[in-house]
Amino acid sequence: xxxxxxxxxxxxxxxxxxxxxxxxxxxxxxxxxxxxxxxxxxxxxxxxxxxxxxxxxxxxxxxxxxxxxxxxxxxxxxxxxxxxxxxxxxxxxxxxxxxxxxxxxxxxxxxxxxxxxxxxxxxxxxxxxxxxxxxxxxxxxxxxxxxxxxxxxxxxxxxxxxxxxxxxxxxxxxxxxxxxxxxxxxxxxxxxxxxxxxxxxxxxxxxxxxxxxxxxxxxxxxxx
Numbered sequence: 550x551x552x553x554x555x556x557x558x559x560x561x562x563x564x565x566x567x568x569x570x571x572x573x574x575x576x577x578x579x580x581x582x583x584x585x586x587x588x589x590x591x592x593x594x595x596x597x598x599x600x601x602x603x604x605x606x607x608x609x610x611x612x613x614x615x616x617x618x619x620x621x622x623x624x625x626x627x628x629x630x631x632x633x634x635x636x637x638x639x640x641x642x643x644x645x646x647x648x649x650x651x652x653x654x655x656x657x658x659x660x661x662x663x664x665x666x667x668x669x670x671x672x673x674x675x676x677x678x679x680x681x682x683x684x685x686x687x688x689x690x691x692x693x694x695x696x697x698x699x700x701x702x703x704x705x706x707x708x709x710x711x712x713x714x715x716x717x718x719x720x721x722x723x724x725x726x727x728x729x730x731x732x733x734x735x736x737x738x739x740x741x742x743x744x745x746x747x748x749x750x751x752x753x754x755x756x757x758x759x760x761x762x763x764x765x766x767x768x769x770x771x772x773x
Contacts (some may be wrong), residue, residue: 577765583757588683681762706729
């Protein structure tokens with residue numbers, strides 16, 4: 550019986566061609582399914598947000614807390630009650646809330662469209678384009694959400710100064726500074742909270758989608 554040569558065996562084993570575990574088409578299908586699932590997660594999160602803000606909007610509509618806050622700030626600055634202007638403010642605030650819900654509903658629909666369009670049989674370049682467009686849609690949703698918050702702050706502040714100007718009220722500098730600083734700080738905090746929320750909830754999924762996109766681009770570069 551010939552002696553067993555371990556070194557020769559190792560060399561022969563290393564020279565054996567390694568068969569790839571998955572071919573490019575199988576990898577593409579797996580990445581497609583994963584990407585489709587990530588888009589689905591964002592779609593359902595946006596649906597939950599839409600329902601949450603719809604219920605919250607109805608609750609605050611009956612509570613009328615924003616009008617109370619507006620009235621209290623005017624009193625603090627020395628202004629008299631202005632029912633007509635307060636009523637206009639209520640209408641403006643309601644319009645912003647409705648616009649916010651419509652924007653959210655629109656993006657829910659767009660996310661659903663993206664989910665439906667990412668199909669397993671779609672070609673590689675088409676899948677890459679879909680993912681890039683979806684990321685842009687998510688970014689637009691985040692930016693518009695922040696813009697609506699800033700718009701509300703602007704409307705809130707504009708109404709306060711309109712009342713002061715119409716009644717020729719000259720508030721104390723200390724009270725005016727406190728109100729302005731309070732509005733700015735609360736707005737910045739709200740923007741940071743929104744950004745942090747989307748960074749955590751949407752950001753985790755988008756980063757996973759980015760990894761899929763990178764792998765798809767590598768497959769595409771190998772095929773060209």
